[in-house]
Each structure stands twice: as structure tokens, then as C-alpha cells.
Amino acid sequence: MPHQTPLIATIVMGLVLAFVFGAVANRLRVSPLVGYLLAGVLVGPFTPGFVADQALANELAEIGVILLMFGVGLHFSLKDLLSVKAIAIPGAVGQIAVATLMGLGLSWAMGWPLGGGFIFGLALSVASTVVLLRALQERRLIETERGRIAVGWLIVEDLAMVLALVLLPALGGVVGQGEDPSLQGGLPSREILITLAITLGKVVAFVALMLVVGRRLIPWVLHYV
CATH class of the missing domain: 1.20.5 (Single alpha-helices involved in coiled-coils or other helix-helix interfaces)
Known part of the structure; x- marks a missing residue:
């Protein structure tokens, strides 16, 4: 087909559907993020109709995350994090540990392997810094002590997840021992x-x-x- 424009089609359909469903969600007194998620589902490969270019959509999503995290950086500084470190650091570490263990226990009850259960629990242990920042901005709580603690807490979680994502490939062999004969010995x-x-x-x-x-x-x- 001549004159294919997958980038333009993906951007246009994404923005149009996000606007429509975001407006509907706002009208129903629900967070517009719910509408944006539904828009993403509709342009995905598992629903009928228009299907966005998945490779381009992934790259655009990465750009969106970068811009959103840039917004987080504009509203939070290292000084703010250090001012709430006595609460944010132990709180975030404790939450990650408890949530990971809960996810690991649930996956064990469902018969999952140890490695998969650990990653599942780790994924459940973090929340979205950008979503929280948006909610705090709407309620004008970003400059309050509670707001600084909440954002600092999630920034600590983000830093922990960066470390975890880097170490997962190295630890994969160790975690997978006993689950896959090909991984015996590990690293x-x-x-x-x-x-x-x-x-x-x-x-x-x-x-x-x-x-x-x-x-x-x-x-x-x-x-x-």
C-alpha cells in the first residue's frame, strides 16, 4: 500500500481515543488515566478494529515515560529526598520486602516456580511515581510534608527497581537452580x-x-x- 504512515496513524488514533475516553472518564468522575488505559487497549492487537504499530507504540511509550519522569524531577530534588529519608527509605524498603513476600507466597500457592514468583512479587511491590505525582498535583499536596514523603518513598522504590532490573539477569541462574536442568550451577x-x-x-x-x-x-x- 503506497504512502503508508504508521507513525502518524498511531499518534493520531492514540491522541483521539485518549481524548475521548479521558473525557468520558472525567465525566464519570473517574481518573482520566482509566480512559487512557482503555484507549491503549482499543488500539492494541487484542481488540477488533484499528491496530497501532506495536514497535512504534513501544518507542512512543518510552518517550512518554521519559517526559513524565522529567516532570517528576522538576517537582522533586535531592534535598527534598534527604529531608524525608528517615521515613521514605525504611518505609519503601519494608514495603518492597513485604509485598514481594506476599506475591511470592501467592505464586507458590498457585504452583509457580520460585524465580517467576519472585519477579511477580517484585512487580507488585512498586507503584507509579508519575500517577501519584499527578494525584498530588490535582489535590495541591505536592509541597506539603505528606506529599514530599510520598514522592520520596516512591523515588526510593524506583531506585531499588533499577538496581533489581540490572541484577535480575545475573541472579537468574541462581534463582533458577533446581527449576531447569539447563540452569544447574548458575552463576x-x-x-x-x-x-x-x-x-x-x-x-x-x-x-x-x-x-x-x-x-x-x-x-x-x-x-x-
């Missing part, structure tokens, strides 16, 4: 420790780079331009 503990050290080094380097470049160099460049 030696030395390699896991090396992977952990490299990951922590990258995180420290990234934070240092952002504190120096993000707070000093980029504002200077923008002022110069």
Missing part, C-alpha cells in the same frame, strides 16, 4: 558480586555526573545560549 557468587559492584559504580557515577553536569554545566550552557 558463581564471584560473578554476582562483580556485577553488583559494577552496577553500584554506575549508579554512583550517574548521580555524581548529574550533580555536577546537571546542576552546573547545563544551566551555564543554557545561559550562554
